[in-house]
Amino acid sequence: MGDFSSEVISQIDRRFMLDLLAKNERVDGRAFDEYREIQIEMDVVPAKAEGSAIVRIGDTTVVAGVKVLTGEPYSDNPDEGVVMVTAEMPPIASPLFELGPPKEDAIELARVVDRGVRESETVDVKKLCIEKGKSVYMVFVDIYPLEYDGNLIDASSLAANAAMMTSRFPEMKLEGGELVQTGKELEVPIQNMAIECTVARIGKHLVLDPTLREEMVQDCRLTMAVDEKDNFTALQKGGGVGPLSIEDIDHAMGIALERTKDLRTLLKRTIKGTD
Amino acid sequence: MSPEVKPDFLISPEGLRVDGRRPDEMRPIQLEVGVLKQADGSALIRQGKTYILAAVYGPRELHPRHLTLNDRAYLRCVYRMATFSVPDRKRPAPSRREREISMVISNALQPALFLEEFPRAVIDVFIQVIQADGGTRCAAINAASLALADAGIPMKTLVPAVAVGKADGQLLVDLGDEEDKYGQGDIPMAILPDTGEITLLQQDGSFTREELLEAIQLGINAMKYIHELQKDALKRAYAKRVSELDEDDDEDDDYEDDLETDLGESDLMEE
Numbered sequence: 001m002g003d004f005s006s007e008v009i010s011q012i013d014r015r016f017m018l019d020l021l022a023k024n025e026r027v028d029g030r031a032f033d034e035y036r037e038i039q040i041e042m043d044v045v046p047a048k049a050e051g052s053a054i055v056r057i058g059d060t061t062v063v064a065g066v067k068v069l070t071g072e073p074y075s076d077n078p079d080e081g082v083v084m085v086t087a088e089m090p091p092i093a094s095p096l097f098e099l100g101p102p103k104e105d106a107i108e109l110a111r112v113v114d115r116g117v118r119e120s121e122t123v124d125v126k127k128l129c130i131e132k133g134k135s136v137y138m139v140f141v142d143i144y145p146l147e148y149d150g151n152l153i154d155a156s157s158l159a160a161n162a163a164m165m166t167s168r169f170p171e172m173k174l175e176g177g178e179l180v181q182t183g184k185e186l187e188v189p190i191q192n193m194a195i196e197c198t199v200a201r202i203g204k205h206l207v208l209d210p211t212l213r214e215e216m217v218q219d220c221r222l223t224m225a226v227d228e229k230d231n232f233t234a235l236q237k238g239g240g241v242g243p244l245s246i247e248d249i250d251h252a253m254g255i256a257l258e259r260t261k262d263l264r265t266l267l268k269r270t271i272k273g274t275d
Numbered sequence: 276m277s278p279e280v281k282p283d284f285l286i287s288p289e290g291l292r293v294d295g296r297r298p299d300e301m302r303p304i305q306l307e308v309g310v311l312k313q314a315d316g317s318a319l320i321r322q323g324k325t326y327i328l329a330a331v332y333g334p335r336e337l338h339p340r341h342l343t344l345n346d347r348a349y350l351r352c353v354y355r356m357a358t359f360s361v362p363d364r365k366r367p368a369p370s371r372r373e374r375e376i377s378m379v380i381s382n383a384l385q386p387a388l389f390l391e392e393f394p395r396a397v398i399d400v401f402i403q404v405i406q407a408d409g410g411t412r413c414a415a416i417n418a419a420s421l422a423l424a425d426a427g428i429p430m431k432t433l434v435p436a437v438a439v440g441k442a443d444g445q446l447l448v449d450l451g452d453e454e455d456k457y458g459q460g461d462i463p464m465a466i467l468p469d470t471g472e473i474t475l476l477q478q479d480g481s482f483t484r485e486e487l488l489e490a491i492q493l494g495i496n497a498m499k500y501i502h503e504l505q506k507d508a509l510k511r512a513y514a515k516r517v518s519e520l521d522e523d524d525d526e527d528d529d530y531e532d533d534l535e536t537d538l539g540e541s542d543l544m545e546e
Contacts, residue, residue, distance in 0.1 A: 045406045047324040049359035059312050063405060065359025086367060090355065092330045092401035094313045098338070099353065142358040142367070144403065146328060147313045 014202075014217035021205040027213060028058075033255045035209045036060075038263070040158065040270045042166045051167025051188070055159040057209060059149035061093075064159035066141050066188070068169040070179055073129070073136040081128020081136040085114035085160055087143035087152075094148035094212075112236045113143065113156045113196065116225035120194030120233035123164070127189040131174045139164070139188055150211040153223050153236075157196035158263060164188045165271050194225040194233045195263045197256040201242060208255055215239060222252050226260040282453055285442035292442075293453050294323070301437070301449040301497055304504055306417070308425050308512035314401075316426025318508070320418040323451060324408035329418040330401045331426040337397035348393035352381035354415055356404040376412045377402075383416050383436065383465040383475035389429040398428060409452035410438045416465050416475065417501055424509055433509070435501035436465035436475060439490040441482060446490050448497045462487070464494045468502040471495065 020027060030036065036058030044063065045052035051066035073080060087110035091097045102110070117123070128137040141163060143156045171184040200210035200218040210218055219242025225234035232253065237244060244252075282293050291297065302323030311317035314330035334348050342349050354377040358365045380402070390398070400422065402415045413436035420434040440450040442458035455461050460480020466473050473491070482490065 045326070045357075045359055047408060048361055048406050052359060061311075063357070065357055065405075067359050067364035069364055086358075088367070090401065090403065091332070091353070091399065092311070092314070092328065092403050095332055095335070099351075140358065140364055142364075144357055146403070147311050149313065 010216070013213070017214065017217050018203045018205075021202060021207070026207060028211065030209075032206065033208045033259065035154075035259065035262075036211070038158070038266060040162050040267065042162060042270060049163075050169045051163045051165070053159050053162035053166060054146075055155050055162060057151060057155045057158075058211065059147055060145070060151055060155050061147040062143055062145045062152065062155045062159045064141060064143045064156065064163040066139060066163045066167045068167065068188075069138045069140065070130065070135055070172060071138045073133065077125075078133040079129045079136075080125040081123075082138040083117060083123045083125060083128075083141070084138070085117050085141045085143065086110050087113055087156055088145070089148075089152075090144060093145040097145075097148065108236075108238060109152055109156065110143075112153055112223055112234070112238075113160055115234040115236070116157050116194050116196045117141070117160060117164075120192050120225060120227040120231075122161070122190060122193050124189040124191040130172055130179070135172075135174055135179060137169070137172075137186075139167075148212065150213070150215045151198055151209050154196055154198050154209060157194075157225070158267065161193055161195065162267060162270070164190060165267065192227050192229075193264070193267075194227040195260045195267075196223055196225045196234070197260050197263070198223040199252040199255055200239065201244060201248060206248060206251055206255070208259060218242075220244065222249065224253060224256040226256050228264075230257055232256075281457055285454055285458055286445050290445075292447060292451075294451060298445050299448045299493060299497075301500070302451065304417075304501065306421060306504055306508035308421050308508050309516075314422070314426070316422045316424065316428070318418040318421035318425060320414050320421075322410060322414045322417070322449070324406055325411055325414050326404075326406040327411060327414050327418050328403045328405065329415065329422040330403075331398065331419075331422040331428065332401070333398040333426070334393040334396035334428075335399070337395065342397070343395050346394055347390040348388075348396045348398050350381050350385050350388065350390060350398050350400065352377045352384065352400040352402065352419065354380055354402045354404070354412070356407060356411070360404045360407040376415075379475055379477065380412060380416055380419060384420060384423065384434055386472070386474050387420065387431050387434045387467055388423065389431070392429055398423070398426075407452070409450050409455045410463070412436070412475075413438050413463050413465070417505065421505055421508060425512065432467050432469050433502060433505045434465050434474065435468060435498040435505060436463065437494050437497045437501060438463040439494045439497070441480060441486065441490075446486065446493055448493050462490050462494065464491065464498075466495060466498050468499060 039056040041054040049065040089106040167188040221239035305321040307319040316331040416436035440461040465475035
């Protein structure tokens, strides 16, 4: 998503946007470093999923759900559980998405959101161990966009985090080689949540949270995952082949550091509201 | 990993079902039209704990081209379950079950549509199951026919659907998940309400001839009720749009397309 160099790009629209940006304006009237309205709805699949959330950023909507399974650990990390984030770009969400196996852009979306969770060590995977070398919890976070109006990555990252924060699953233990429930309930052990923030470059301007219309004319985008200690734990330049200068990157990082604070506050406030 | 426990009985000594319903009582149904902005038409259904979204795109150009029908539009239904919609995580790739259900949904809806109006085109119906708790193919048809109407596809009628089943020898309307899993059979069906013609009929389990006929009759009664709910949902959606149009002239552009199908352009010109 975001790389529309193979689509028919409206040069007129690009011209129009650039003229607006030169006057310090965006098509929808937002400031350059402002998100669209964000809504988070927690626990939308209460009967079947261990955790879930719907996130709306403007007219972009994604639903994320968590399933917790048990399985054997990888042999190189025998005392660590597994966290995996997947995402699709289903045709329900946009006339631009097609049926069929995931294409490059869907794979990028899934991998960028997964990397945000993985590299920050959002989840303490040691706590997902049931018995070393034998049995661990496997946390699957699956993301389905429902409406696509730009910036799927940030919406997906927020939804993945929100879904993990709401997750509850039964504690298991090994008894004579069999997994049995202890009767207790566990939460996904979140230790360092990273939030992803995407900035698009259009001409010489950097704008946060691009809409689809902005993505159609962008030169490229930069996604940054920022953790709780304000470290960057993942970066991805994509959505076009246009280059970025060091100044651009520095400016974008400044925006990300500020805005991820707001997103974190919003997430925490939403989860308090539902508890 | 949600724990699943087989209930001790599906019909209580008092004659009530596991969730307290009477045998011919449906689960609460919530229908909402026009919930996804990107789609040409869309609808949401909550039927008990079942939660499904349907979106329609088209008529539009058909890819891949070899599916083209020269005398009518191709109605492509795609029924997909979210991995987290079921107790054990579903594998993300489309299953044989999902493919079959996609096909029977398409067959159930087609008789209600004037597909011959759009030769060589495709009308896409995408169905996403967010939470599955029994009766998903029927709930999907209920939502999909609303989404088709919302997209302005010419239709003879909305198509309601319901599953009738059997547990402890008793016929039950609108099966829940446990009744489906542990009961003695399941008959999903859909009708064209004005003629009573049946466009979807499947069955598993075991029924006598008399039971089958009675089950279908119970289903038809339930579907007539669902059809009323569908019409209400559609009217609500249009009433909301018309009132928004009156309130805010700036938003004309957003709604013009939707209204053309309903009111005709002349009504819009008067503003």
